[in-house]
């Protein structure tokens with residue numbers, strides 16, 4: 001006997017067979033282009049900031065921390081080594097003498113696989129020759145295609161001299177790369193900001209008075225005009241509170257929020273990082289802590305005309321973020337950040353977001369720093385997202401409502417690019 005649902009299925013292309021549903025969701029998630037909303041990848045024009053190839057991949061800070069757990073070398077000695085020697089050491093300790101079980105190490109294996117390189121090689125000779133032989137612009141196109149990334153957002157720091165130099169040349173930048181305006185230096189260390197700005201001819205005192213506010217606003221306005229960012233961003237420690245009585249609060253209220261408002265820019269907050277927990281590890285030494293979600297809720301409540309994007313480093317905060325986003329429709333949760341970007345946790349967070357928010361969130365950003373990381377970060381994330389999403393549709397089917405192929409495409413497009421593009425004011429699907 002043909003059920004009512006099967007009859008309807010034939011008419012409107014309903015996915016009523018669980019196995020077919022799963023295959024179709026996997027296909028759509030695998031092939032839908034993504035807007036990568038937060039990366040540290042730069043195009044080749046950014047000299048000194050464009051990272052690519054095997055030595056950059058292996059000296060990624062995630063792998064450095066892991067290597068120093070599996071070798072006897074002292075931290076000080078490690079940092080004395082050249083980049084090539086560090087990469088050799090990482091390869092030997094994590095890929096030859098040990099099995100690459102961690103997520104960051106498996107990522108390298110996925111990249112080797114994508115380029116047909118041998119992940120069991122005893123050394124890096126083959127990989128080095130391969131990456132050396134590439135034409136960089138063709139390689140960039142290929143990596144973006146292999147990752148299914150149609151556009152990506154860089155992290156642009158107006159206080160970084162190298163950036164100031166590139167933007168100053170007026171070079172025509174690759175239109176797949178968007179800018180974001182990262183203000184960690186300003187919000188995190190006023191003393192250092194004053195010094196950097198002094199070297200650029202701006203003299204600010206230790207106090208944030210009207211003069212300083214207007215100088216700073218002018219400085220930010222001119223950078224925004226130059227780099228045309230899609231949003232303003234900052235990473236913040238677990239101790240971040242709003243309201244507060246400190247300099248960060250003053251700068252947020254008097255400089256950052258008014259600037260976002262005036263330029264119609266969203267504000268992306270990444271909360272929960274404890275910088276330099278182990279200074280001997282340098283760039284690999286940051287840790288995390290649980291933050292107070294009320295700071296973000298207060299910001300959203302006080303500024304209903306501003307749009308916030310937010311992610312947290314603590315798993316507990318990610319669940320709280322879903323609840324906050326239900327209360328504030330000017331809040332967009334994004335990504336499974338840094339220490340949360342592991343299959344088990346991506347799956348958990350994506351599930352809780354779907355359960356609490358439907359498709360109104362941005363499931364992942366890559367946070368890639370080295371070009372080829374885009375390949376593994378997106379391949380791995382897509383597997384988790386496809387599984388969670390197909391299980392969600394399967395539950396819906398069990399409850400009595402099947403989805404159509406068009407609905408699956410619509411949902412994935414919304415989560416992979418539509419939500420972000422709408423949030424930052426880009427036209428849909430361009």
Ligand code: RAT
Pocket residue numbers: 040155235270337338367369
């Ligand atoms: O994920 C990372 O690679 C971190 O080092 C940070 O860059 C973090 O994502 C950040 O944007 O501060």
Ligand code: ZN
Pocket residue numbers: 038039040155367
């Ligand atoms: Zn980042």
